[in-house]
Amino acid sequence: MDDRVKAAAQKTEQTTTFRVLARGGYVATGLVHGLIGGLAFGIVVRRGSAEADQIGALTAIAEAPLGVAALWAVAALLLALGVFHIVHGFSVERSSRTKRWGRRIAEWGQGAAFCFMGGVAVAVVLGARPDPDKTAEDASRGLLTFPGGPVLLVIAGLGVAAVGAVWVYMGVRRSFRKQLQLPHGAAGKAISALGAVGFIGKGAALLVVGFIIGFAGLHRDSESAGALDAAITSLYGWPGGPGAIVAIGAGFIAYGIFCLFRARYAEL
Numbered sequence: 001m002d003d004r005v006k007a008a009a010q011k012t013e014q015t016t017t018f019r020v021l022a023r024g025g026y027v028a029t030g031l032v033h034g035l036i037g038g039l040a041f042g043i044v045v046r047r048g049s050a051e052a053d054q055i056g057a058l059t060a061i062a063e064a065p066l067g068v069a070a071l072w073a074v075a076a077l078l079l080a081l082g083v084f085h086i087v088h089g090f091s092v093e094r095s096s097r098t099k100r101w102g103r104r105i106a107e108w109g110q111g112a113a114f115c116f117m118g119g120v121a122v123a124v125v126l127g128a129r130p131d132p133d134k135t136a137e138d139a140s141r142g143l144l145t146f147p148g149g150p151v152l153l154v155i156a157g158l159g160v161a162a163v164g165a166v167w168v169y170m171g172v173r174r175s176f177r178k179q180l181q182l183p184h185g186a187a188g189k190a191i192s193a194l195g196a197v198g199f200i201g202k203g204a205a206l207l208v209v210g211f212i213i214g215f216a217g218l219h220r221d222s223e224s225a226g227a228l229d230a231a232i233t234s235l236y237g238w239p240g241g242p243g244a245i246v247a248i249g250a251g252f253i254a255y256g257i258f259c260l261f262r263a264r265y266a267e268l
Contacts, residue, residue, distance in 0.1 A: 009090035018084060019268050025081020025114060026263035028074040032057045032117070033202070034256030040232055040249030044242045054117065055132060056229065058124040068125055075121035082114030084268070132229065140216050150217045157214025164206030171199030180265045191265070194258040201251010204244075205232060 012018060035057035062071045089107035092100055123130060143149040143156075170176055174196050182188035208231040232248060235241040 006091050006093075009087045013084060013087050013091060013268070018080070018087075021077060021080035022084035022268055023263040023266065024077040025079075025084070026259045026266060028077040029081070029114070029117070030256040030259030030263070031061070031074065032256070033198075033252050033259060035060050036228075037201075037249040037252030037254075037256060040245055040252060043233055043236060044245050044249075054120060054228070055124065055130055058121050059129065062124055071121055071125040075118045075125060078114050078118035078121060082111045082116075082118060085111030085114060087111075088268075140213070144217075144220055150220050153217030154214045155217075157210045157212075157217060159210070160213060161207050161210025164203045164208075164210055167199050167203030167206060169203075171196045171201075171203060179267055180262065181267055182265055191258065191261045194254050194261070197251055198255025198258045201248050202255055204251065205248050208232070208235065 032054060036054065039056045039060070058071060058074070061067050061074060064070065085107045089104040089111065092103045092107060120130065140153055143153050146152075174192055176195050176199060177192055180191075182191055205228060209228055212231055212234060232245055235244050235248075238244070
């Protein structure tokens with residue numbers, strides 16, 4: 001990569017304002033994930049009726065007092081964090097070319113994810129109410145009309161499940177600590193434990209999403225496909241499902257609190 005691009009990226013990401021906004025993005029992420037966890041608890045309390053996903057969380061923010069202003073702030077901070085990861089991807093330095101590009105792709109992937117979250121927040125504050133479950137169902141229906149569509153849908157489900165497995169692995173191994181400068185002693189251990197619970201809880205939710213997408217492909221049934229809300233809600237009717245929903249909700253809340261600490265201790 002051009003040294004001038006790398007130098008410009010390094011200079012940009014070192015600015016105080018950019019770093020403050022990026023850390024604020026972790027706070028916004030924590031707020032959204034914490035609300036998703038609370039909405040998951042609502043599924044159990046309301047016996048299967050709630051909207052436990054990003055849209056539900058963003059809508060809850062918008063409907064709160066001064067919610068529109070708060071949601072604009074959330075959107076701006078998420079977009080800032082996304083841009084920071086994208087810029088950082090250009091400045092990454094590693095001992096080998098393979099590791100360097102692997103890290104760049106990871107940074108750009110995170111950046112795209114945060115920018116997408118920020119874009120969804122903007123859509124919600126402008127009055128749109130996207131339905132991820134309906135979108136997943138429509139996409140699955142369209143895919144099933146193509147030759148080999150069911151196989152592709154199963155592969156898509158496996159891909160989502162693989163991402164979930166990576167999150168669980170990171171939680172078990174606590175590998176996320178490499179990106180933090182945690183304090184020593186009990187405080188650092190507590191933050192690490194929060195992160196472990198959060199990563200495992202979010203990973204478990206993604207595993208369920210992958211399962212229902214793969215199930216839709218195996219049975220050629222687009223109506224059974226869905227996103228996060230459909231995945232969590234579907235657990236309610238399973239044996240032990242309400243307990244699993246509470247555990248996943250607790251994981252999202254733990255991850256949300258962890259993100260607040262990440263805003264302080266992340267290496268930027």
